Amino acid sequence: METKAIRKENVSLALIQPSAFNPRKTFDEAALKELSDSIASQGVLQQIGLRPIADTDRYEIIFGERRYRASVMAGLETIPADIYDVTDDEAVEIAVTENLQREDVSPIEEANAYQSLMDSGRYDVQSLAVQFGKSEAYIRTRLKFTSLIPEIAQLLEADAITMSVASEICRYGTDIQKEVYEKHLCENSYGYGSWRGLKASEVARRIEQNFTTDLERYSFDKGMCASCPHNTKNLLLFCEGTCGKCTNRKCLEDMNTSYLVDKAVDMIALYPAYPLRQGRFGTNEAAVERLSAMGHEIETPSTYIQPYPAMPQEPTAEEYETAEDFAEAHSEYEQDLSEYNDAVEEVNARAENGEIIVYIVIEKNDISIGYAVKPSDASEDGTADNKADDPIVKLEKQDMRNKEIAVEKTVADTKKQILEADMTETKFGQDEERMVYYFMLSSLRKEHFSAVGLTEKQAGCLSDDEKMEIVSNLNAKTKAVIRRDYLIANFKEAFGSNTVAKLLLGFAKKHMPEQLAEIEKGYNEVYEKRHQRIEERKAALVPKNEEPSAGANDTSEDESNEEAA
Template sequence: QSLTELADSISRQGILHAIGVRPIAGTDRYEIVYGERRYRASLIAGKEDIKATVYTDLSDDEAEQKAIAENLHRQDITPMEEAETLKAAIASGRYDYATLATQIGKSENYIRTRIKLTTLIPEIARLIDTEEITVAVATEISRYGKDVQTDVYNSHLKDGVVHNNWRTMNASNVARLIERNYTTDLSRYKFDKSACASCPHNTRNLLLFCEGSCDGNCANTACLREKQTTYLLDKAFYGSELFPMAKFGQTEYDSNDMVVERLVNFGYDVEKIGNNSIPFPMWPMQPEQDCFSSDVEYSIAVEEYEQNKEKCKNDRATIENMAREGKASLYVCIGRYDITLCYIPTAEGNLGDVDSEIANLEAKDKRNKEIAVERTIEDTKKIILEADITETKFSQDEDKMIYFFLLSSLRKDVIRKTKCSAFSKRNVQKDKTKRPLRLLFGS
């Protein structure tokens, strides 16, 4: 469309600015250095002659410099064309950001910001060139991954979006809304965030002014979830090593499903515990002298710390003894953001109930066997589906697998009726080798 409009202008006014060309060695032809759009539009307009400046002795580096300068100083260049031109200049290896900035008269930050626009999804890139959103708004969106960009476009920028449309918003408001709706506050998490400090997905490194948490917000939810899961698993196993008698538990409303799922896959039981659990006593925080204005206050704080430490030690020993005697259940509790220890006193009527414990273990053992059978069936089905049996005969093992699945698909009453009425004892004794097939396929 833009070429057609340029062709119409050339038909009326001709070429206003000559294109640049240089001779191709050993031929009578020329290579366009700059002005390719004007050349193509002139062809559309049916022109046979075009103004051209011929550079007889131009190196590749000089040709590229002229091409970049010409493109970037065009009055009708679009933001995305400019971004692609700058990106190509850096990718060529002939420039770094400093030399390119000197060449075009722009700052290095300007170049980096413009090149970042090339990471936009096509739908949002078109909105810049049609001036439906500003470059500043697009720049804020380009700081995030394609998943966030796609959701922002579909929910707030797409044609037909009436409620919560962001097209008329300024850049600062868009940046604030994206951070609020599509990122997670890192201060909620306790894993080692040293790598997050310089991560490009940390909004503290994306935005000029960071409001709220000094840790910033994370825009890469997949990475955040994996780091949190790994941290909680490590802490859960550590708690289990410290207290071998403790079980894994989870509450109904404050649990991390990914951690629970991985523990179950590892073969651990994770019990559902109610709201009657009691937090396990935690060691008091040791006072630091720098936090007190006088030695007297510090001495008092140390004395209180020693008393609390002794009390905590006794309380923990009491609870551990109760757990050993079956008077309490100790749990490593899987929380949404952290792993904690808690316990639940056991009712006196159930203390020492060995039969109940045996029944519970037998039920778990039965279920484990059922799971093993289910997984064996799934694996067997997978082997059958993946096997190439188009040009080979069934092996003995394959025959057995087919019989196994066919038998499992028959109803019990069909097998019973078949056994009772379909065959006589004489026929069975006469030809035992055919009996399985008759049982499977006869009715």
């Protein structure tokens, strides 16, 4: 894009303001001071680019903000400028293009500049390569840096890592980049082993080994993964067999969760009598949460889950070199199939007799069928409790649990968002005061339970209902008791001469002055005796032919007076 200035003129610095679309976000103060000194002696050698701000006499910087800042530092009043009449999009394009001509442009600034031009819709990789005289591979490499998290981008800006290392890291998703930074690249990551200074190939190998996930462990359809750029099998450095390893764990988890939910829904339709249950030694929490939100009741594991008998795989003739080998394999299959059918009949019979319960089990990476021994439903008088098998009772329990889930989710989300609420201008209310006393009650000493209306039987521990009853009927005296017990509980952090110790002594001086005085007296007497012994030992160490230092000046002065006489 070529845009000519409509005029050239010297513009007052007071009428100029920076723009928000400048690709350059950081300015080196030392370099800026050096430029300012040069401008003070030689003036501004190259015009900056400005555009008029509508309905004002002011101008906005298109390019040359560094020269503008240095001119202000140098005390100039005006600066030579090219004035352009351009739209916002055109101004962004001019600014980006001008900044890309700088010799000191950083890799991140260059990457963001190319991306900005791509986002304008007027450029693609090929046209950028022509515009700036670069290869397409060069442009693509720079564009990858826009996917770096800010912390790693800053390391690249500061030359703490090389562009080759950054190129390897930007292959991976945000979650892996964060872990790599926190464990191996930040300044306090040395406990895990710093990766700074390693070659790019070694960094790539370590990330692949420690932070990617083997797709073979997942059961969902991995057809899309075959051509995915986050599959290590498609990276030039990794050419392993199997399905490859995934470098985008969020995408992997989302696909796995969707697969599990869909499979669970299909199995619920196929086996409507089987309840849902979490896996005994691991479950997919995201799938459980999504299924719960859909209204499905999911039991938590309380007894050992045994897998439902697995049907054997029938062999095919193509798998064997000779007919004899295939016949032998098929004979083994028929035996396995017979044993499978017997096992299925046994499980089904036990389920019909009420001995076991068959479940649809939500595991980490799959949905399976399993069964567990049915817990005893015997009542206190020894008779069986048939109410537990009543379908209406089950539905009522499910409805109650769904209500509990709604409350649990409400509380969880509120805990997260309450930290962002602005309460600085809201008056502290009586209800909030009761909340404070509710929490302080945990420090109430047993000997003061009677002061707040509790009996000796309640002195073991306070229930939540008892705490709420107390805070609803507080008076000035009980409030003072609770607050002071809270203070006393926190005085356990008093040591030596720290601030808590000083607060402790101030509290004791107010409430138990005689006891405090007695304590201080006892330890001060011990100190005085030890102090006296130390003074005696110090005196014994002074040579006998030397006078005490305190009178040395007086003696020398008397002797000099005698000599003068």
